[in-house]
Amino acid sequence: MTSNGSSLRTADVEPDELMEPGQARPPEIPSTKPQAIVPPAPSAAPAKPGLSVRLEKLRAFYGDSEQVKGVDLDFRANEVTAIIGPSGCGKSTMVRCINRMHEEIPGARAEGRVLLDDFDVYDSSVDVVAVRRAIGMVFQKPNPFPTMSIFDNVASGLRLSSRRGGDLRSQVEAALRSAGLWEEVSGRLEEPGAGLSGGQQQRLCIARSLAVNPEVILMDEPCSALDPIATLKIEELIAELKQSVTIVIVTHNMQQAARVADRTAFMLSGELVEVGPTQEIFTTPSDSRTEEYVTGKFG
Amino acid sequence: MSTSGSETERLARFNVSPRRRRKDRIARGAILGATVLALIPLLLIVYYLLIKGLGSWSPSFFTTDPTGNTFFKSSSIGGIKSAILGTIEIVALASAISVPIGVAVAVWLVEYGKGSWFAQLVRFFVDVLTGVPSIVFGLFIYIVLIVGTGSSFAGYKGSLALALLMLPVVIRSAEVILMLVPDALRESALALGAPRWRVIFSIVLPTALPGMVTGVLLAIARAAGETAPLLFTAATTKNTNFNLGQFMNSLPVQIYNDVTSPTTAVVNRAWGAALTLVVMILLLNLIARLIARRSRLA
Numbered sequence: 001m002t003s004n005g006s007s008l009r010t011a012d013v014e015p016d017e018l019m020e021p022g023q024a025r026p027p028e029i030p031s032t033k034p035q036a037i038v039p040p041a042p043s044a045a046p047a048k049p050g051l052s053v054r055l056e057k058l059r060a061f062y063g064d065s066e067q068v069k070g071v072d073l074d075f076r077a078n079e080v081t082a083i084i085g086p087s088g089c090g091k092s093t094m095v096r097c098i099n100r101m102h103e104e105i106p107g108a109r110a111e112g113r114v115l116l117d118d119f120d121v122y123d124s125s126v127d128v129v130a131v132r133r134a135i136g137m138v139f140q141k142p143n144p145f146p147t148m149s150i151f152d153n154v155a156s157g158l159r160l161s162s163r164r165g166g167d168l169r170s171q172v173e174a175a176l177r178s179a180g181l182w183e184e185v186s187g188r189l190e191e192p193g194a195g196l197s198g199g200q201q202q203r204l205c206i207a208r209s210l211a212v213n214p215e216v217i218l219m220d221e222p223c224s225a226l227d228p229i230a231t232l233k234i235e236e237l238i239a240e241l242k243q244s245v246t247i248v249i250v251t252h253n254m255q256q257a258a259r260v261a262d263r264t265a266f267m268l269s270g271e272l273v274e275v276g277p278t279q280e281i282f283t284t285p286s287d288s289r290t291e292e293y294v295t296g297k298f299g
Numbered sequence: 300m301s302t303s304g305s306e307t308e309r310l311a312r313f314n315v316s317p318r319r320r321r322k323d324r325i326a327r328g329a330i331l332g333a334t335v336l337a338l339i340p341l342l343l344i345v346y347y348l349l350i351k352g353l354g355s356w357s358p359s360f361f362t363t364d365p366t367g368n369t370f371f372k373s374s375s376i377g378g379i380k381s382a383i384l385g386t387i388e389i390v391a392l393a394s395a396i397s398v399p400i401g402v403a404v405a406v407w408l409v410e411y412g413k414g415s416w417f418a419q420l421v422r423f424f425v426d427v428l429t430g431v432p433s434i435v436f437g438l439f440i441y442i443v444l445i446v447g448t449g450s451s452f453a454g455y456k457g458s459l460a461l462a463l464l465m466l467p468v469v470i471r472s473a474e475v476i477l478m479l480v481p482d483a484l485r486e487s488a489l490a491l492g493a494p495r496w497r498v499i500f501s502i503v504l505p506t507a508l509p510g511m512v513t514g515v516l517l518a519i520a521r522a523a524g525e526t527a528p529l530l531f532t533a534a535t536t537k538n539t540n541f542n543l544g545q546f547m548n549s550l551p552v553q554i555y556n557d558v559t560s561p562t563t564a565v566v567n568r569a570w571g572a573a574l575t576l577v578v579m580i581l582l583l584n585l586i587a588r589l590i591a592r593r594s595r596l597a
Contacts, residue, residue, distance in 0.1 A: 101490055106413060133492030143483040147505040160493030160501055205487065212492055 050246035051117045051134070051215040052077040053098060058112035060093045060102055067093045069270040070112070075216075080238055080247040082261030082278065084254055086298070090270040091250045095218050098248065099135035100128050116216070133161055135216040136209030136245075141225050142201035144193035144208070151189040153204055157212040171211060178244075179207035180237050199230025206237065210245075217241065219249040223256065235260050254294060258282055266290045352574025355567040361575075365537050365553065365568075376564055379572045381539040382553035386576070388541070389454055389533060389549055390523050393461035398515055401469025402504075408470075409477040410499055428467035436463045437528035445532070454540070454547035457533025464528060465518040472514025476507045509591040516587055520580045526551035550576045 053075040060068035068090045075081045083091045096102040097110045100121060114121045121131045144153045152159075154172045172189075176182040181203045185196070193204055202222060209217060219238075223231040238247055238260045251257050257264050258278060265275040266285075274287045285291045292298055359378055366377035404421065412418030440460040445452065480503050488498040504511075529535075529552050536546040550572050557569035 099490060101486060104486065104489060129492050129494050131492075132490055137487070137490035139483060139487055139490075141483060143481070143487050145484060145488070145502055145506070147502075147508075156488070156501070157491035157493070160488060160491055160497045208487075209491065 049215075050078045050242070050244065053135075053216055053246060053248070054113075054115040055094070055098075056113040056115065058094065058097055058110065058114060060090070060097050060110045061108065062093075062105065063107045067270050068097065068110075071267075071270075071272045073265060073272055073275060075246055075248050076263070077246050078242050078244075079262040080242050080249060080260050081275075082257035082264045083248065083250045083267060084252075084257050084264060084293070085267035085273075086293070087252070089267045091267050092220050094267070095220055095248055095250050096137075098216070098218055099132050099137055101132070101137065129161065133157075133212050134214055135218060136212065136214035138202070138206055138209055138217065138219045138222045140221045142198055142205050144196070144201050144204050146192070146194045148193055149190045150185050150193045150196070150204060153193040154207045154211050157208055161212060175207040175211035178210050178241065179203045180233065180240075181207055197230070199226050199233060202226060202230065202234060203237065206234070206241075210241075214245060216246045216248065219247065221250050221252060224252060231256070254282070266293060268293075348570065348574045348577060351567065351570035353571075355564075355571030356574070360568075360571055364539055365548075367537050376562070376568060377537075379550070379553055379568065379575065381537060381548040382550045382572060383575060383579070384539050384541075385454065385533070385548040386523060386550040386579075388543060389457045389461060389529070389547060390519060392455060392458035392543060393465060393522055394515070394519055396458065396462040397465040397469055397518070401466050401518075402473050402511065404466075404470045405473035405477055406499060406504075408474050410495070410503070425467045425470050428463075429471060432527075433464055433525050434527035436460045437530060437532055439463070440528070441531045452532060452534035452546050454533045454543035454545060457529045457547065457549070458543065460528035460532045461522040461525060464525060465522045468518040468521060469515060472517060473507070473511050476510035476514060477503065479510065480506045512587050512591040516584055519583065523580055524551055524576060526555045530555070550579075 055071050055073040058068055058071045058073075059066060071094060083095065085091050093102060098114055098121070100110075102108050102110050110122065112122070116131070116134060120126070121135075144150075145156060148156060151172055154175050155168055158168065158171060173182060173186075176185065181200060184200060185191075185204075193201065196204060202225075206217075206222075223234050226234065235256065238249065241247060242262075249257075249260065261278045263275060264278040264281040266273045266281060266287075266289075268289060274281065274285060274290045276286075281290060282294050285294065357378075361378055361383065362380055363378040364381040365379065366375060368375050368377075404425075408418050408421060412421065437460045440456050440463070444450070444456050444459070484502055484506060485498055488502045489495070493501070529549050533547045533549060533552070535552045535556065536548050538548075540547050554569045554572045554576075557565045557572065560566060560569075
């Protein structure tokens with residue numbers, strides 16, 4: 001299943017960039033078998049790798065109040081890193097700095113560096129829009145676009161960012177398959193996205209961010225509005241997705257961090273207390289505050 | 300059993316006291332009374348419009364221009380064709396001017412200006428404009444475009460006066476609706492790598508569309524019924540006219556002129572015209588709502 005999902009993504013999105021401009025696709029009826037249309041790309045790797053993200057002295061402010069106080073943190077490529085910590089400790093704010101969504105809030109600003117691979121997303125020459133295409137985001141509450149169908153929701157990222165080249169239908173299918181939603185919605189793609197259940201809506205939102213083919217996906221408490229079964233599905237999905245993307249997940253739920261994350265970072269009052277392999281953070285943390293938090297003494 | 304007495308007492312505290320019951324009845328009565336009171340004039344207006352207006356409706360009422368004769372039989376005074384077409388033309392141009400500008404101002408206020416001092420200033424002036432009596436807009440256009448340029452009345456000058464009148468209504472209603480669009484939608488679109496203008500055109504405006512249609516309709520309905528801004532801008536004429544650069548008839552001005560006539564048949568034509576105006580706005584409302592519903596998926 002996993003390799004199938006990722007090979008689909010590779011097969012039908014990647015080669016668009018490799019194609020010559022004049023080499024237009026034959027105007028055939030959108031097929032349900034993307035592999036049949038896409039010419040084989042000789043140099044394509046079996047799975048498109050995610051990129052690492054490194055925070056250097058990252059500070060984030062709302063007006064004069066400093067919410068993230070100089071964090072240095074590595075998110076390794078193709079790993080799931082969970083960020084835990086009590087409410088208001090700056091987890092979400094820090095994550096929103098990575099794709100520069102933090103600055104969308106009036107009066108908010110960030111300092112320091114966020115390196116995507118070797119590339120500072122806060123560099124003055126950087127196009128914010130390009131950063132956000134490379135670093136997708138899934139929010140706390142499922143929020144499909146209410147005026148759009150299931151299909152249009154998934155296609156929205158491609159359409160909104162004017163990257164329409166290629167077969168939209170197969171790209172949408174690939175994204176829905178990667179998000180584990182294809183089987184459930186393939187027969188009703190034209191129905192409104194808001195008509196799905198909460199868990200399906202959240203997977204629709206994941207499909208929507210996958211469709212633009214990002215290297216990193218930020219998840220800001222993606223399961224906090226979902227029931228346990230929908231949560232389980234998302235967690236299984238996260239485990240599959242890390243084959244092709246780097247995942248950063250903010251969570252209030254320590255069991256969730258323990259289940260899905262390769263590495264876990266613990267934050268407190270805007271500072272990074274500790275980061276390490278999940279197993280270590282939960283069993284043999286080096287900082288007493290981490291131990292107190294993961295054993296439920298506070299938070 | 301000795302407990303039955305205390306049992307009744309124990310339950311008595313759950314009974315509604317007569318005092319509370321009385322208060323409740325009075326309050327409900329007062330609210331219902333106010334509702335009925337407000338309905339009376341509304342029903343009377345509709346009743347008189349139908350009784351008096353329907354009497355003058357006939358096929359020729361809609362297909363002939365007013366003749367200008369007032370001292371002859373009702374058959375010779377003519378209909379209101381030029382007034383209907385004039386109103387449609389003037390209001391259509393006024394909407395074509397005020398709706399795009401108004402929506403643009405609202406988008407700027409909500410998406411870009413937000414709480415800045417300039418946005419606050421714009422909001423203040425929009426509020427002031429909302430309260431300006433309609434005749435002032437007419438007077439303004441009259442002084443600037445007719446006295447000021449030494450030219451004569453014209454349909455498009457009426458449209459401009461109406462557009463000024465509609466503008467604050469469109470801005471305010473569109474702004475309120477745009478603010479209702481959840482920020483989460485803007486954020487998730489931005490996070491997909493959509494440029495801001497795309498987010499506005501593809502996500503924010505379609506989501507807000509049904510609500511904005513209502514606001515625009517309110518503005519159109521208000522403008523379509525205005526007499527004062529048209530009296531000395533578009534003036535009036537008898538003939539049907541498709542050139543907005545010429546004098547132009549309109550329903551409110553026709554009603555205004557007819558009502559002051561001593562001839563019963565002409566006064567009745569005013570009622571017929573009034574009913575026509577109401578029906579036109581009603582139809583527009585229906586059509587726009589159908590379009591807005593179709594454009595929305597949910």
